[in-house]
Amino acid sequence: MPRPPSAPPQVGFVSLGCPKALVDSEQILTRLRSEGYHTAASYDDADLVIVNTCGFIEAAVTESLDAIGEAMADNGRVIVTGCLGVKADLIRARYPKVLAVTGPHDEPAVMAAVHAHLPKPHDPFVDLVPPQGIKLTPRHYAYLKISEGCHHNCRFCIIPSLRGTLVSRPLGDIVAEAERLVEAGVKELLIVSQDTSAYGVDQKHRVGFAGGRPVKMSFPGLVHELARLGVWVRLHYVYPYKSVEEILPLLDIDGVLPYLDVPFQHAHPRVLTAMRRPAGRAHPSACVKAWRAARPDLVLRSTVIVGFPGETEAEFETLLAFIEDAGIDRLGAFAYSAVEGAAANALPNPVPEDIKHARLERLMAHQAALSAERLKTRIGQTCRVLIDERTEDGLIGRSYAEAPEIDGVIRVTAGDAPPGDFVDCRIVATGTHDLTAIMAPTFDTRTTGSV
Ligand code: SF4
Numbered sequence: 001m002p003r004p005p006s007a008p009p010q011v012g013f014v015s016l017g018c019p020k021a022l023v024d025s026e027q028i029l030t031r032l033r034s035e036g037y038h039t040a041a042s043y044d045d046a047d048l049v050i051v052n053t054c055g056f057i058e059a060a061v062t063e064s065l066d067a068i069g070e071a072m073a074d075n076g077r078v079i080v081t082g083c084l085g086v087k088a089d090l091i092r093a094r095y096p097k098v099l100a101v102t103g104p105h106d107e108p109a110v111m112a113a114v115h116a117h118l119p120k121p122h123d124p125f126v127d128l129v130p131p132q133g134i135k136l137t138p139r140h141y142a143y144l145k146i147s148e149g150c151h152h153n154c155r156f157c158i159i160p161s162l163r164g165t166l167v168s169r170p171l172g173d174i175v176a177e178a179e180r181l182v183e184a185g186v187k188e189l190l191i192v193s194q195d196t197s198a199y200g201v202d203q204k205h206r207v208g209f210a211g212g213r214p215v216k217m218s219f220p221g222l223v224h225e226l227a228r229l230g231v232w233v234r235l236h237y238v239y240p241y242k243s244v245e246e247i248l249p250l251l252d253i254d255g256v257l258p259y260l261d262v263p264f265q266h267a268h269p270r271v272l273t274a275m276r277r278p279a280g281r282a283h284p285s286a287c288v289k290a291w292r293a294a295r296p297d298l299v300l301r302s303t304v305i306v307g308f309p310g311e312t313e314a315e316f317e318t319l320l321a322f323i324e325d326a327g328i329d330r331l332g333a334f335a336y337s338a339v340e341g342a343a344a345n346a347l348p349n350p351v352p353e354d355i356k357h358a359r360l361e362r363l364m365a366h367q368a369a370l371s372a373e374r375l376k377t378r379i380g381q382t383c384r385v386l387i388d389e390r391t392e393d394g395l396i397g398r399s400y401a402e403a404p405e406i407d408g409v410i411r412v413t414a415g416d417a418p419p420g421d422f423v424d425c426r427i428v429a430t431g432t433h434d435l436t437a438i439m440a441p442t443f444d445t446r447t448t449g450s451v
Contacts, residue, residue, distance in 0.1 A: 008037065009036075009038070009118050009120070009121060010037070010038050010039070010040035010047050011032055011038070011039060011040060011048060011118070012040040012042070012045070012046030012049035012050070012071070012075060013025065013028075013029060013049070013050050014049065014050070014052065014067050014071060015052045016051070016052060016054045016060070016063060016064055016067060016082070017052065017053065017054030017060065017082060017083065018192075019143045019190065020145055020163075020192055020193070020194070021082055022136055022137075022143055023145040023192065024082065024104060025052045025136060026133060026135055027107050028052070028107050028110050028111070029133075031107055031111055032111075032114070035111075035121075036120060036121040037114070037121070043071065043074035043075040044074070044075075046075055046077075047118050048075070048077035048099065048118050049071040049075045049077065049078050050078075050079045050080075050110065051067050051079070051080050051081070051082075052081050052082040053067070053081070053083060053084035054082060054083050055083035055086070055087065056157075056158075056159070057334075057339055058337055058338070058339065058340075059337070061084060061340075064082070065084075065091070065094060068080055068095055072095050072097065072098070077117065078095070078098050078099060079098070079099050079100045079102075079110060079113045079117070080098050080100070080101045080102070081101075081103070081104070081106065082103075083103075083104045083159075083162045085102050085103045085104065086104070086161070088101040099113060099116075099117050100113035103162070105148055105163060133180075137404075138388065138389075138419060138420075139184075139185050139186070139420060140188065140386065141186060141187065141189070141190060142181050142189060142190070143189075143190045144174065144177060144178055144181070144191055144192070145169070145192050145193060146168065146174050146192070146193045146196065146199055146222065147166055147168040147194070147195075147198075147199060147202075148163060148166075148169075148193075149163045149164040149166050150163065150165065150166055151166040151195075151198065151202065152195065152277075153343070154265075154275055154277055154278075155343040155344040156308065156336065157342060158339055158340075158341045161341060163194070166195070166198060166201060166202045167202060168199050168201070170208055171209065171215055171217050171225065172208060172209050172210050172211075174210075174222070174225075175225050178226065178229055182230070182231050185420065187231050187386060187420060188232040188233075188234060188386060188404075189226070189234070190234050191226070191233060191234065191235050191236060192237060193237055194237060195237060195278060196219065196237045196238050196239075197219045197239045197243055197244060198239065198278070199217065199218065199222050200216070200218045200219070205217055205221075218243065220243055220246040220250070223235070223247045226255075226256055227250050227255045230255070231255075232254075232255070232386065232400065233255060233256040234257050234259055234261075235256065235257075235259070235260055235261065236403070238260045238262050239262070239279050240262060240264070240287040241278075241279050244260070244287070244291065245290065245291070245294065248294045248295050248298075249294075251295060251298075253297070253400050254384075258295050258297045258298045258299065258400065259298070259299040259300075259301070259403065260291075260299075260301070261301040261302070261403065262301070263303045264303075264322075265277055265305050266304060266319055267284045267304075267319045267321075267323075268318040270315065271308055271310075271315050272284075274308065274309070274310060274347065275305075275344075276343075284322055285322055285325060288300065288327075292327075299329045299400065300326070300327070300328050300329050300330075301328070301329060301330040301403065301406070301407065302328050302331055303331070303332040303333065304331065304333050304334075304363070305333070305334050305335075305336050306333060306334070306335055306336065306356060306360050306363055307335050307336040307357075307359055307360070308336045309344055309347035309348065309349055309351065310347060310348065310349040311351055316359050320363060323363070323366065328370075329374060329401065330403075330406070330407045331364075331367045331371075332406065333360060333363050333364055334360070335356040335357055335359070336351070336356060368432050368433075371408075371432055372430070372432045375431070375432075375435060376430050378435060379427050379428065379429065380426070380427065381426070381427050382424060382425065382426050382427075382440050383400075383437075384399060384400070384423075384424055384425075385397040385398065385425045386398055386421075386422055387417050387418065387419050387422075388404065388409070388419055390416075390419060393411070393413070394413045394414075395415070395416070395417060395423075396409050396411055397412055397423070397425075399425075407433070408433035408434040408435065409434050409435075410425065410427075410434070410435045410436070411434060411435070411436050412438065413436060413438060414439060415438060423439050424439065424440045425439055425440055426438055426439075426440040
């Protein structure tokens with residue numbers, strides 16, 4: 001049915017990639033809504049479609065090109081943004097009729113393209129925009145980006161050339177956004193960036209202001225401010241610098257959680273050096289040992305790459321041993337794949353594909369067995385669970401030991417509560433990555449909670 005001329009313009013949105021890209025999508029959607037555009041539910045309903053792409057690895061490039069192709073086929077009026085947008089020639093060679101192509105984190109350029117192809121409505125209802133902006137996550141958790149870009153040069157990565165060097169957001173802006181989110185009902189903030197513990201390095205750790213208080217723009221300074229919010233705060237993309245030791249005493253199972261997502265990527269010193277990893281000289285095993293001595297309740301998530309050029313069997317086995325000795329609780333792993341423009345492409349001794357994939361399978365099987373063993377130790381424990389969803393089979397939630405979307409979940413089979421509520425649960429069974437629980441009488445997590 002044709003839309004009446006007075007109907008608001010409709011923009012379709014496809015958001016691909018990592019949580020940093022998701023935050024970019026949320027910012028564009030917030031701006032669109034504030035100008036009176038509506039979000040279309042289908043390609044048919046959309047006056048044009050924005051595709052926010054990812055270009056991190058070849059698989060992401062393929063997925064992004066396929067998404068653009070689908071939007072072109074089903075709608076035909078497409079604006080491309082995001083990391084793959086820096087390769088405008090590649091996109092235009094495949095899809096010459098796209099309306100515009102912009103790079104990542106470039107909301108002004110996206111909005112200029114939208115205005116050029118779909119004029120903004122005369123009388124935008126700015127009050128339709130909630131103060132916390134448009135969020136693509138459930139109401140009770142949200143990603144909070146603390147910086148843009150990256151000042152490192154890991155050999156396998158092209159993010160710095162896609163997103164530029166590190167630019168930390170002003171501390172006051174971060175805290176103000178966090179407070180708006182909490183006021184809007186967010187119970188868990190997921191801190192994201194390319195390197196969270198490098199916060200403020202580009203600002204030479206100058207003094208910033210949060211709520212009128214002078215605070216050093218540093219990782220510990222930021223964590224100190226986030227600890228005041230009274231909600232769960234989960235730190236992602238933390239690198240093993242000395243400053244991590246400073247924040248350990250600030251962690252709390254009702255505040256900045258004793259959960260760190262540390263992308264070690266490998267554990268062998270030669271491979272870490274060859275990768276040009278930040279903090280490459282900090283031996284992962286020694287770091288984890290020191291952290292666990294200070295915080296026995298610390299839960300660690302990591303990501304690793306197997307089959308980096310030159311990786312020997314012995315070096316791979318160092319990685320396997322590290323995963324076990326360090327007791328990495330949650331793990332994401334990838335087989336190394338060449339990314340166009342990455343310095344690692346020029347390294348000698350590429351690992352043959354079959355060996356890379358065999359190593360990946362071995363690693364994941366090893367981790368699955370370790371995970372199942374570690375989770376079994378939680379049977380009988382009580383923990384605070386944030387409910388994510390109600391299903392026909394019961395509730396699905398997470399304790400401080402599980403991040404949304406990337407870790408396992410806790411299935412609560414007895415008891416009821418709406419999404420966004422905290423409930424106290426007793427773990428009654430465990431699997432490889434997930435746990436099963438029943439609701440327990442209320443208890444004080446400060447004295448009895450653990451995982
Ligand atoms: S730290 Fe390394 S892997 Fe991470 S974004 Fe920067 S260059 Fe890429």
